[in-house]
Amino acid sequence: GAGVSQTPSNKVTEKGKYVELRCDPISGHTALYWYRQSLGQGPEFLIYFQGTGAADDSGLPNDRFFAVRPEGSVSTLKIQRTERGDSAVYLCASSLNIASGRETQYFGPGTRLLVL
């Protein structure tokens, strides 16, 4: 079946602008995660959704970052007043559920955000 998809694949914006990044998880996956990966680093956790609710947003760097998942499927990561330091690849992942704690997270191809 289809994997996790993310749009756009690349986004170039100017400092101070607002951006939205979209994630379509694998159908039937209730858990959804956002990670951010800077150049030369591993992915860093941002936020986790179980269904519609954000169960853990402790990784969001500040209040300019916000994410929603209104119907428990597609999620949007929103960044206000973008800064050059926000430039990174934003990765989305989904998993079937977390009940066992061992569910594999399946990653999308990422959105490469460049803030000029």
Add this chain to the structure above:
Amino acid sequence: SQQGEEDPQALSIQEGENATMNCSYKTSINNLQWYRQNSGRGLVHLILIRSNEREKHSGRLRVTLDTSKKSSSLLITASRAADTASYFCATDIRGGSNYKLTFGKGTLLTVNP
């Protein structure tokens, strides 16, 4: 902060040789996973090893886990040019939220034809 640290940072080998990458972590874990990433984009899950397991195999991959040393190794046997990628270990922390993966900085593997 990053829990895991891969070693070496970069590894270059010839096709057909074996590649070994290591990962060390700091706190007790539930599970440790290895992922592959091509061209800085999406990660592909390779293998998961639980904290009570010591070794696991999947095709040409062999993963070991030593919880006393807080370390893991990934061995790729009979490497191919297509194995060229970055490899990351990821842990979820015992007693913490076991959905939150913490990644290392990765090992860049280059397999020369």
